[in-house]
Amino acid sequence: MAAINILETKGLTKVYGGVTANSDVDFTLPTGKITALIGPNGAGKSTFVGMVSGRTEATRGQVIFAGRDISALPAHKRIQLGIAYTFQITSIFPRLTVHENVAIAARRLFGKKPAILASKITAALGKVDIEDRADQIAGDLSYGHQRLLEIAMGLVQEPRVFILDEPTQGLAESEVAGFIALIKSLAGETTILLIEHNMTVVMGAADWITVLDQGMVLANGTPEEISENTAVQAAYLGKTDA
Ligand SMILES: Nc1ncnc2c1ncn2[C@@H]1O[C@H](COP(=O)(O)OP(=O)(O)OP(=O)(O)O)[C@@H](O)[C@H]1O
Structure with missing residues (x-):
């Protein structure tokens, strides 16, 4: 039987000089589902994905993929194991x-x-x-x-895990609905981690959402739970990208 979570992180932390970009992030990625990672600008999403994919070296913490600790593996080895990603920029x-x-x-x-x-x-x-x-x-x-x-x-x-970093950035509004349908069609054959600012896409595509704020996990839940979460609403208040 496939594991419930294809990927997990434990205590994942990144400190850049005096800036803590991610602090003790415990995260789970449910197998075959679409999980969105959201959060205001500077919340630590890119840093987190960098540590998961191996492009950014973690200060401490673990990345577990299919039951195996891959924390020490370089990015190309993680790709070989089945972790693929697309970048913000084409x-x-x-x-x-x-x-x-x-x-x-x-x-x-x-x-x-x-x-x-x-x-x-x-x-x-x-x-x-x-x-x-x-x-x-x-x-x-x-x-x-x-x-x-x-x-x-x-x-x-x-890929067994497919990381999509801002896939709809720069798309015309008319193209977004097609993109949501495409992302949904890929679930099941792979597991998707979606980094996305466009809330229409997040709410339309995600089965599960993790919210980062100031480098920490603020909330986990279904789209309905997250949209009703007052702490999440407060984190986005006053932010330009919400
Ligand atoms: N290479 C770096 N050197 C120093 N500080 C960094 C570096 N990369 C990121 N940071 C800092 O770490 C924090 C988290 O940044 P990160 O880019 O991971 O956030 P983000 O949620 O992806 O933001 P955005 O939504 O704007 O892409 C920010 O305070 C940022 O300034």
Whole structure:
């Protein structure tokens, strides 16, 4: 039986000089679900995700993935284990085609076996509904389609945990509903950790929400519980990004 929580952190802490960005964060990521990590500007979301993915070295604390302590592993080893992420800013190769972009990501996992690669790439592009754009130059795609390509590049690696960092940032309002549907369609086949400022997306997509404030966990709950939580409302009061 799959573990209830694919990923956990215990006492995860990051101190930059005199600034404590994360303080003793105990966090659980339920397997197969969509969990949103929210919080006002400077709450410590990016630092937390950096420590989970291995890009940021923790001052102390543990990251447990599928029952294994991965705290000491570098980022590339964590990717190999199945933790994929997309960045706030698009990270595609703009001069290559859509297909070539996904192929680069797929080769990390499937080597150079052409038949397997081709079917995996087609499947990943199909999941984000841009398979008809496979031969287009990635830099010529609309911004929204570039974000979808990025997601395809993550999906083709068949991640067990997929971290989406601000996936709807910069999208037109009209594109957001489609994005929520896409994110929801991925749950079950992978586990999603969504870092997102857009509350429509958070409330529409998340099964579970963890709220960070001043580097600490302020609350955990369902979207309904979090939207009614007065401590959460107070944390967002006066903040520009709420
Ligand atoms: N490299 C760094 N050096 C020093 N301080 C840092 C560094 N990175 C982050 N911080 C500080 O740590 C705190 C948490 O920042 P972090 O970027 O993790 O928050 P965030 O919730 O992701 O914010 P945002 O929503 O604005 O992206 C902030 O006070 C920030 O100034």
